[in-house]
Amino acid sequence: AQKVTQAQTEISVVEKEDVTLDCVYETRDTTYYLFWYKQPPSGELVFLIRRNSFDEQNEISGRYSWNFQKSTSSFNFTITASQVVDSAVYFCALSDTYTGNQFYFGTGTSLTVIP
Amino acid sequence: DTGVSQNPRHKITKRGQNVTFRCDPISEHNRLYWYRQTLGQGPEFLTYFQNEAQLEKSRLLSDRFSAERPKGSFSTLEIQRTEQGDSAMYLCASSPPGGSGRWEAYVGTDTQYFGPGTRLTVL
Numbered sequence: 001a002q003k004v005t006q007a008q009t010e011i012s013v014v015e016k017e018d019v020t021l022d023c024v025y026e027t028r029d030t031t032y033y034l035f036w037y038k039q040p041p042s043g044e045l046v047f048l049i050r051r052n053s054f055d056e057q058n059e060i061s062g063r064y065s066w067n068f069q070k071s072t073s074s075f076n077f078t079i080t081a082s083q084v085v086d087s088a089v090y091f092c093a094l095s096d097t098y099t100g101n102q103f104y105f106g107t108g109t110s111l112t113v114i115p
Numbered sequence: 116d117t118g119v120s121q122n123p124r125h126k127i128t129k130r131g132q133n134v135t136f137r138c139d140p141i142s143e144h145n146r147l148y149w150y151r152q153t154l155g156q157g158p159e160f161l162t163y164f165q166n167e168a169q170l171e172k173s174r175l176l177s178d179r180f181s182a183e184r185p186k187g188s189f190s191t192l193e194i195q196r197t198e199q200g201d202s203a204m205y206l207c208a209s210s211p212p213g214g215s216g217r218w219e220a221y222v223g224t225d226t227q228y229f230g231p232g233t234r235l236t237v238l
Contacts, residue, residue, distance in 0.1 A: 035226070037229075047228060104160075108157050
């Protein structure tokens with residue numbers, strides 16, 4: 001069965017600290033996509049990144065970076081030099097050939113950046 | 116505004132009433148999805164349209180729920196005889212046509228872009 005686990009429910013950091021959000025997934029498929037979305041207090045889910053199962057190359061985009069490791073079924077997200085505007089709930093999601101067009105989301109990690 | 120739009124943004128209703136929500140996807144996106152999100156949880160899939168065809172429905176979508184996309188553009192989600200347990204955020208998302216490769220066309224895992232949601236409160 002497909003499952004996404006975000007064990008960290010809430011994280012608080014002081015501005016300018018680095019923070020890593022963990023995501024562990026389960027799927028019986030060898031072909032799948034992983035996503036990260038940000039949900040600020042306004043409520044709209046904002047797409048951050050998509051990664052397919054054949055591409056384990058880590059990615060950096062500005063202050064954001066992602067570490068995809070198939071061996072541990074993890075797709076972790078790091079924010080460097082956090083800012084108050086990063087405060088939001090972050091969701092990891094999975095889609096594979098069994099789930100087809102639906103995404104399976106984790107329960108989210110609520111990040112608070114303290115000024 | 117070229118993003119996904121949803122109306123209304125908030126809806127308060129009494130138990131037993133019917134409610135209808137509307138979603139307008141990003142233009143040229145032929146795929147449209149409905150999700151439900153309760154407090155402290157991630158979005159849960161409800162249903163999916165490709166053009167006007169409803170291709171997938173979750174077991175969460177009881178017979179009180181119905182979704183339509185008559186012309187392959189906007190979609191409506193109706194809940195009949197609302198219950199307090201229906202109180203949630205209802206999210207709509209859209210994605211473009213599948214890629215030309217066999218893998219993307221089959222799986223259809225293009226990125227989904229979400230609207231701001233409709234928050235339903237059933238009293």
